[in-house]
Amino acid sequence: MSPVFSHGDLRLYLLSLLDEGPRHGYDIMTALSDRTGGTYTPSAGTIYPRLAKLEEEGLVTKTVDGRKTVYEITDAGRAEVASRSGDLEGIEAGLTDSIRLIADEVRGSVRDAMKSLRADLAAASREEHANAAQSRPDEESPRVASREQLARADAAVSEFRARVRADLRTFVARGGVLEASVVDSLTGALDAAGHELTRVLRG
Template sequence: MTPVFGHGHLRLYLLNLLAEQPRHGYELIQALSDRFGGTYSPSAGTIYPRLAKLEEDGLVTKSTDGRKTVYEITDAGRAERDSRLPELSSIEDRVTDSVRMLADGLRAGVNDAMRSLRAELAAAARDTRDGADQSSAAASQSTAASQSTAASQSTAASQSADAVRTLNASTLREVDAQLNSFRAAVRTELRKRAAEGALDQAAVATLTSELRRIQSELKQSVRS
């Protein structure tokens, strides 16, 4: 998977943000999200190790403000940032492109899972219709063969109804299994993206919108 920031680029961008003003970790995360219009929001596990490295290299210092740790750029950090200013605009362009690719990949994964679910639902619906037709035909044949007694007719009808109920229950179990499989696939993808620091507010908003659309389509499919 392509990283959002290239090698050394997040380091430079953090220095640039701290050159504007001292900030604590959450403020840096929020500032990065704001700079990219909410399309990228790094995790704490991405930011704090880099801040620790910047401090180790003498490029930033940290101080405690109540329960918050505030980071401030040093003269050496400002000198590195100033020497690499031409890189900043190209970094923003590359990050925007990388985030767009991540969002597209997540959307594609959800769409693939949805297509598979639709196919399974369609197959289950066909099985239900075919089974109901077969049960109805069997009931008709049984009734025709046993018209001599009312008891035989009642037994055949009862068996037919039981067969349809059994088939419907089986279909519901199959649909439920497919829904659980779809949910598990989406959950796995989300956890993977979150672990990579690629699950930001924009991606969550996109996923929520897609899931609502999918829910609406499924309801229409069941009703039709």
């Protein structure tokens, strides 16, 4: 994955965050992660040296508040943010594109999972028909086999449901924007899978 911030952009974005109000270091790192939809989670080793550099340049001041160091933008820092508003808009647009890419990946994962599920259902149906044709004419045997396959189907559906829920919850927890189009794609794919299952079962 290409860097979320190109050279010099992180410096300006840090100033823009502080232009919104004073922040301590952890709050800055959390804000960066939230606003990039979890695509960028900076380390302390990345953020604090840049804050120290901004302080050296007179763009930021810091004060110690108990166990926290709070950073605040100076008038010179505000002037730089104001003078580079166009650059900042470009950075924001890039972050929006990054979040959109995540949404596209979610849609792709849902589509792939549903294709796999439909393929598994079709294969299971073919296997069941083949086994039924080869088995001896025992009325109880198909019922036993059907119960076994039903248990497999229940497990597959439960596993898929848990995986998709976990992916979606993690995405939102990281600050991602879950677009209506993603949910529409999910419900559409599930509906299609349901119709396909009905068609296969009715033979």
